[in-house]
Amino acid sequence: MNRQPLFLSSRTPRKDLHVVGEVIHVLADGSQTHGPEVFDQQGPEGSGPPPHTHPWDEAYFMLEGAMDVQIGDRTVVLERGDFVFIPGGTVHCFRYRPGGGRFLSFNSCAGAAKFFREIDHALPDGRVDLDTIVPIAVANHVVPAGPPPR
Numbered sequence: 054m055n056r057q058p059l060f061l062s063s064r065t066p067r068k069d070l071h072v073v074g075e076v077i078h079v080l081a082d083g084s085q086t087h088g089p090e091v092f093d094q095q096g097p098e099g100s101g102p103p104p105h106t107h108p109w110d111e112a113y114f115m116l117e118g119a120m121d122v123q124i125g126d127r128t129v130v131l132e133r134g135d136f137v138f139i140p141g142g143t144v145h146c147f148r149y150r151p152g153g154g155r156f157l158s159f160n161s162c163a164g165a166a167k168f169f170r171e172i173d174h175a176l177p178d179g180r181v182d183l184d185t186i187v188p189i190a191v192a193n194h195v196v197p198a199g200p201p202p203r
């Protein structure tokens with residue numbers, strides 16, 4: 054495959070994707086980059102995905118607010134300007150702290166954008182309905198690893 058440079062304009066309209074209480078904007082899709090994906094994610098206090106794994110590496114850079122990020126047995130607090138890297142296959146999840154937050158999410162390869170679009174299509178109100186989410190997750194190589202933290 055012959056990879057080419059890519060420029061994506063901030064002026065390009067982006068659809069709000071509603072996923073487990075968050076609003077996600079796909080900034081760069083793996084189908085465009087032929088590899089990494091980038092997302093702008095924001096949510097209110099308490100929102101975020103249940104513990105899960107997937108084969109791609111993931112990293113977060115906190116832009117606003119704060120969130121608790123569970124990585125395996127460890128929990129770290131991400132605040133404005135903080136960064137965390139999560140290797141593929143690692144159980145992880147996050148929960149926004151009071152006031153909610155916003156962060157950039159970077160994935161090492163394609164997969165999450167398709168998953169987020171399918172969740173948004175099935176549950177456009179963003180609610181957490183595990184009976185709907187789990188089959189979509191598994192079909193997209195996202196493996197649930199336990200109930201959402203409280």
